[in-house]
Amino acid sequence: xxxxKVYEAVTERLExxxxxxxxxxxxxxxxxxxxxxxxxxxMVLMRTFDTKALKLQRQGRMGTWPPIKGQEAIQAGVxxxxxxxDWLIPAFREHGIMVLRGVPLHLVFAYWAGDExxxxxxxxxxxxxxxxxVGSQWQHGTGVGLSLKLRDExxxxxTFGGDGSTSEGDFHEAVNCAxxxxxxxxxxxxNNQWAISVPLHRQTAAETLAQKxxxxxxxxxxxxxxxxxxxxxxxxxxxxxTRRGEGxxxxxxxxxxxxxxxTADDASRYRSEEELEEWEGRDPILRLRRYLVEQGxxxxxxxxxxxxxxxxWVDGQVKALEEMEPQAPEEIFTSMYAALPPHVVEQMxxxxxxxxx
Amino acid sequence: MSGQNAEGRALHAVPxxxxxxxxxxxxxxxxxxxEMDGNDRVIVLGEDVGVDGGVFRATEGLIERYGxxxxxxxxxxxxxxxxxxxxxAATGFRPIAEIQFMGFVYPAINQLFGHxxxxxxxxxxxxxxxxxxxxxxxxxxxxxxHHSESYEALFLNxxxxxxxxxxxxxxxxxxxxxxIRDDDPVLFMEPKRIYRAFRDAVPAESxxxxxxxxxxxREGTDVTLIAWGAMVRVCLDASEVLARNEISAEVxxxxxxxxxxxxxxxxxxxxxxxxxxVHEAVRTGGFGAEIAAQISEHALLQLxxxxxxxxxxxxxxxxAQNEKHYLPSRxxxxxxxxxxxxx
Numbered sequence: 001x002x003x004x005k006v007y008e009a010v011t012e013r014l015e016x017x018x019x020x021x022x023x024x025x026x027x028x029x030x031x032x033x034x035x036x037x038x039x040x041x042x043m044v045l046m047r048t049f050d051t052k053a054l055k056l057q058r059q060g061r062m063g064t065w066p067p068i069k070g071q072e073a074i075q076a077g078v079x080x081x082x083x084x085x086d087w088l089i090p091a092f093r094e095h096g097i098m099v100l101r102g103v104p105l106h107l108v109f110a111y112w113a114g115d116e117x118x119x120x121x122x123x124x125x126x127x128x129x130x131x132x133x134v135g136s137q138w139q140h141g142t143g144v145g146l147s148l149k150l151r152d153e154x155x156x157x158x159t160f161g162g163d164g165s166t167s168e169g170d171f172h173e174a175v176n177c178a179x180x181x182x183x184x185x186x187x188x189x190x191n192n193q194w195a196i197s198v199p200l201h202r203q204t205a206a207e208t209l210a211q212k213x214x215x216x217x218x219x220x221x222x223x224x225x226x227x228x229x230x231x232x233x234x235x236x237x238x239x240x241x242t243r244r245g246e247g248x249x250x251x252x253x254x255x256x257x258x259x260x261x262x263t264a265d266d267a268s269r270y271r272s273e274e275e276l277e278e279w280e281g282r283d284p285i286l287r288l289r290r291y292l293v294e295q296g297x298x299x300x301x302x303x304x305x306x307x308x309x310x311x312x313w314v315d316g317q318v319k320a321l322e323e324m325e326p327q328a329p330e331e332i333f334t335s336m337y338a339a340l341p342p343h344v345v346e347q348m349x350x351x352x353x354x355x356x357x
Numbered sequence: 358m359s360g361q362n363a364e365g366r367a368l369h370a371v372p373x374x375x376x377x378x379x380x381x382x383x384x385x386x387x388x389x390x391x392e393m394d395g396n397d398r399v400i401v402l403g404e405d406v407g408v409d410g411g412v413f414r415a416t417e418g419l420i421e422r423y424g425x426x427x428x429x430x431x432x433x434x435x436x437x438x439x440x441x442x443x444x445x446a447a448t449g450f451r452p453i454a455e456i457q458f459m460g461f462v463y464p465a466i467n468q469l470f471g472h473x474x475x476x477x478x479x480x481x482x483x484x485x486x487x488x489x490x491x492x493x494x495x496x497x498x499x500x501x502x503h504h505s506e507s508y509e510a511l512f513l514n515x516x517x518x519x520x521x522x523x524x525x526x527x528x529x530x531x532x533x534x535x536x537i538r539d540d541d542p543v544l545f546m547e548p549k550r551i552y553r554a555f556r557d558a559v560p561a562e563s564x565x566x567x568x569x570x571x572x573x574x575r576e577g578t579d580v581t582l583i584a585w586g587a588m589v590r591v592c593l594d595a596s597e598v599l600a601r602n603e604i605s606a607e608v609x610x611x612x613x614x615x616x617x618x619x620x621x622x623x624x625x626x627x628x629x630x631x632x633x634x635v636h637e638a639v640r641t642g643g644f645g646a647e648i649a650a651q652i653s654e655h656a657l658l659q660l661x662x663x664x665x666x667x668x669x670x671x672x673x674x675x676x677a678q679n680e681k682h683y684l685p686s687r688x689x690x691x692x693x694x695x696x697x698x699x700x
Contacts, residue, residue, distance in 0.1 A: 087448070120481035128447070129480050133471045139437055140472070143444020150400070150426055150450070157444070169464070173437035180432055335478045336516055338485070338540035341569065341616030344516075 009214040011207075013222040016229040019282050021290025029233040031080075033297050039080060039228055040292055041306060043072040043285050046096035048310040049105055050259075052318065053112070057263045061322075063114045066093050067259030070226070073284035074190050074253040076100065077231030081239050082158055087148070089128040089141040089159035093190065097160070101127050106320035115327060116335075126155075135161060135168030138187065142178040145185030145248060156184045156242045158235075164195025166212065167203045178248040179216040185248040186238045190225065192257035197270035210252035218248050225253030226284040256282070329355050378556040384526035385415045385491070385547060388533035389453060391563045393423055396451065399537060402429040403438055403455030403491075412457055413493055413552055435461055439468040439490065446486040447476060451537060459494035459546065460503035466511075473542040474517025489536045489543045494522075495587050495637050496684050497550030499677035506674055507586075507638035512544050513615055513647070519568055520614040522546040524589035526557035528612055531566030539568060548587035571618035573625065577607035580631040580694050583622060583648055585611045588635045588685060595690035606694060614644060622648070623655045630661035631697040635685055640668040662700035665693040 016027045031039075050069050056062035068075065075096035082088070088101050095108050102125040111118025111130060119129035128144075131137035141159025148155050165171055166189060178185045189209050193200050206212065213220025219241070223230040231253055238249040256279035260267045267276075292298035333340065333348040340348070379387060393399045401416055401423075407430035410417030420428040431438050435456055442452040456462050462469070469490065477485040496505035512518050521536055521543055523529035529547070536543040574589055575596050582592040589610045596606040609625050611618065626632045632652055634645040645666040652664055667685045675683050 089444070116479060117481050119479050120483045123483075128484070129476075131472070133467055136440065136467055136471055139440020139468060140444040140447070142437065143441035144448050145444075146441055147445045147448040147450055170436055170440060170467070173432070173434040174440065177432055177434060177437045177441060181429075331481075335480075335482045337477070337519075343616065343619070 009211065011211040011214070011220060011222060013224070014230045014234055015224040015227055016233065017227040017287055017291060019287055021287055021294050023229060023291065027233065029229060029236065031229070031232065033295070035080065037292065037297055039076050039232075040285075040288050040298065041310075042076040042079070042096075042100055043228070043288065044306055045310045045313070046072045046075065046099070047285060048307070049099070049314045049317070050095070052314045053109065054259075054263065056109070056318065061113070062109065063112050064262045064264050065112050066262045067257075068093055068096050070258030070279065070283065071190055071192060071255050072096055073228035073288070074188070074225045074231050074255060077228045078158060078188055078235045080232050081235035083155065083239070083243070085126065085153070085155035086239070087126045087128070087144050087155065087157045089137050089144055089157055090130060091134070091137050091161045091165065092130045092132055093162060094160045098127055101125065103127055104320075105314070105317040106324070109317065109321045110324060113321065115324065116331070117324070117327065135165035135170040137161060138165065138171050138174035141185050141187065142174045142181075142183050145178060145183030145242075146181055148184045149182065154243070156186060156239055158186045158188060158239065160188045160190060162195060163189060163191040163193060163200050163203055163209060164198065165189075166209050175213070175216045175218065175248070175250065179218045182245075182247040184242050184245075186235070186242055187248065187250040188235070189250070189252045191252050191254045193254075194257055194261070194267070194271065196261045196265060208252060210250065213250040218250060220250040220252065222252045222254060225255030226282050226287065228284060228288055255284075258283075377558055377561070379526045379530070379559040380553045380556050381523065381526050381529045381547065382413055382415050382552040384530040384557075384559050385533055386417060386419070387559065388530045388537070389416065389419060390422070392534060392537045393419065393427065395563070397427070398449060399451045399453065400427045400429065400445070401453045401455070402431050402442065404431060404433055404457050406430060406455050411455065413549060415491070415547070416455070435463075435465040436468050439465040439473060442488045442490075443468060443472045443476065443486055446473075446488040446542075447484040451487050453489045453491060453537060456490060456492040458504045458506075459492040459508055460506040462492060462508065469512075469518075469542075470515050474515050477541065478517065485540060486542045487540045489533070489545050491545045491547060493549035493552070494546045495548050495550055496674060496680050497587065499680065502676060505680065507546075507636070507669070509544075509546060509614055510638055510642055510644050513644055517542065518615060519543045520546070521568060521612065522548070522586040522614060523612065524548065524551075524574070524584075524586055524610050526559050528566050528572070528610075530559055531564050532568065532612060534563060535565045535568050538565070543568070546586060550587045551590060554590070566612070568613045569616035569618055570612065571621040572610040572612055573607065573621070574610040575606065575608040577605040577629065579605045579629055580607070580633060580697060581622075581625040581629045582606050582608045582633050582635060582690065582694070583611065584608065584635040585614060586637070588637060591685060591687055592635055592690055594687045595694070598687060598691050599694055604694065604698065617651075619651055619655070623652065626652050626656045627659045630659055632660070633665045633667060633690065633693045633697060635667045635690055637669050637684060639671050640666060641671050643668055662697040665697050667693045
């Protein structure tokens with residue numbers, strides 16, 4: 001009765017662009033220079049609207065907002081790797097990729113300002129609404145991936161979550177079922193290292209989150225999440241693999257939440273100034289700008305124009321938000337069911353009588 | 358996931374479609390079969406629903422007929438069964454998810470309450486979850502712990518679901534067809550105690566029983582018994598006993614708890630002047646309390662006596678040896694009727 005090795009695994013980490021803006025030419029994915037500039041524009045746009053949302057919140061024009069500062073490379077890189085028909089199933093810190101996938105920014109703002117219409121995206125936008133219960137969206141990612149597989153549709157489901165969500169049972173169930181059924185799902189973990197106040201080492205004793213893929217029999221990889229080229233390369237590989245019908249895979253993108261968990265949080269209560277400063281030095285946007293400048297693809301004039309354009313576009317979206325007519329009171333009822341049951345109609349009428357009197 | 362074993366022998370012969378006399382379990386299967394025939398977006402998923410045909414045989418023969426892509430044996434993961442169904446339903450499928458026993462639904466509550474019931478409202482109608490979650494519920498079969506619960510009140514306190522509970526084979530088929538065609542999530546509670554207790558003539562062709570419409574299971578003039586699922590039989594039995602003493606009980610089988618057919622219920626109570634609500638679930642916060650409240654709101658002055666409830670006790674559902682003490686019985690219903698008549 002021998003004691004033998006039945007399984008052995010290696011988890012890889014991919015880094016292409018360093019903090020000084022230098023790339024590893026051997027690993028560098030093929031991206032047209034104009035697309036690289038677009039990636040940069042996308043990331044600056046995200047930073048611009050994220051900053052704006054924080055201001056609006058402080059002015060009382062926005063509700064609770066979960067900032068994405070520092071996580072722009074993951075969202076821009078994955079968005080670039082996705083195809084037109086692919087589905088996005090976000091958690092709640094994915095406004096960047098949601099906007100890149102076609103969700104109008106003023107609707108993203110509307111949702112966080114407390115208006116359900118902010119989750120009613122245009123018909124052609126293949127994106128699930130924000131999922132607040134942590135980790136629950138992973139299951140939808142598996143379900144949509146199964147749906148696409150059963151219909152033999154040329155599309156994949158890309159689903160996002162944070163490091164904290166990998167501690168939820170739903171993460172385990174979702175990735176496990178995706179492996180069993182070979183669903184067309186790509187799981188992207190935005191490991192920003194803090195789940196509100198709890199650091200990663202209190203979420204798991206595992207060295208990486210990527211290695212969890214091994215337990216479900218699917219490929220997993222860790223990437224430097226502040227390196228847009230590494231994210232793009234890993235996402236392309238995973239998405240194309242899934243698209244070819246070779247099953248789901250998992251990407252752990254290691255990043256850092258440069259902001260608070262939400263505007264209701266104060267991260268200085270639980271993490272150090274030194275740690276924050278260290279990660280500010282690894283800012284994904286600075287890094288890509290250094291690369292672009294080094295390559296002669298970007299200069300100060302372009303930067304000035306971009307910042308002006310981004311600010312003006314975001315202002316336009318804020319205007320669109322503030323021009324939305326308020327919801328009618330009955331709208332709290334009207335979408336509860338395809339056809340409202342009589343008792344709900346009665347309750348709706350009683351509210352209307354109350355507001356009209 | 359093939360319907361054949363290693364020798365290539367079919368594990369289950371494809372049973373005859375729709376005979377005349379069906380049990381509730383067969384009627385449930387019949388409804389799924391017809392809807393799967395008519396719409397290839399209707400799929401079934403759950404634990405042991407495929408090769409095994411379901412632990413109560415409600416999905417027997419489906420995998421042979423529709424294959425493992427439409428009759429999906431899932432890992433043992435209730436949250437995933439419902440969570441995947443949310444993803445499937447929001448992108449064009451009509452999943453019929455089976456939770457093997459209602460007592461095992463807790464892990465799926467986050468997906469049911471947090472997403473399935475909310476998706477339409479959350480997206481203002483852009484996405485929805487047209488899905489049926491079937492679950493055998495209730496006591497009476499002497500099983501181990503967690504196999505006898507009746508949790509309808511949890512779901513009735515969560516807006517966004519429809520809640521349907523058939524009491525006989527004819528309704529089981531017609532209501533399930535309606536549930537599958539419904540554009541919102543439907544919780545379909547199957548009274549496992551009477552899955553195979555009796556047979557009814559069930560039309561072979563497709564038909565629907567509308568959601569939100571109660572049935573007068575027995576006409577009467579002295580008292581209204583209001584029940585659903587397995588308790589309808591108990592009320593009908595009690596009515597027989599009462600009839601021998603010349604007490605005429607009307608039995609209202611609600612069939613759908615949300616939407617509730619208040620009109621039929623109130624009309625009956627106005628006619629008889631007395632009401633007894635009967636349910637298996639625990640008493641406090643049970644749906645009987647809501648029914649009593651609604652009768653009070655709409656027919657208080659027509660009542661000849663206070664409304665009585667015959668329900669489970671506020672205790673954990675007992676294991677097999679003591680379940681007889683828990684479950685509402687014919688005798689308890691008769692006693693409650695005598696009480697309202699003597700008031």
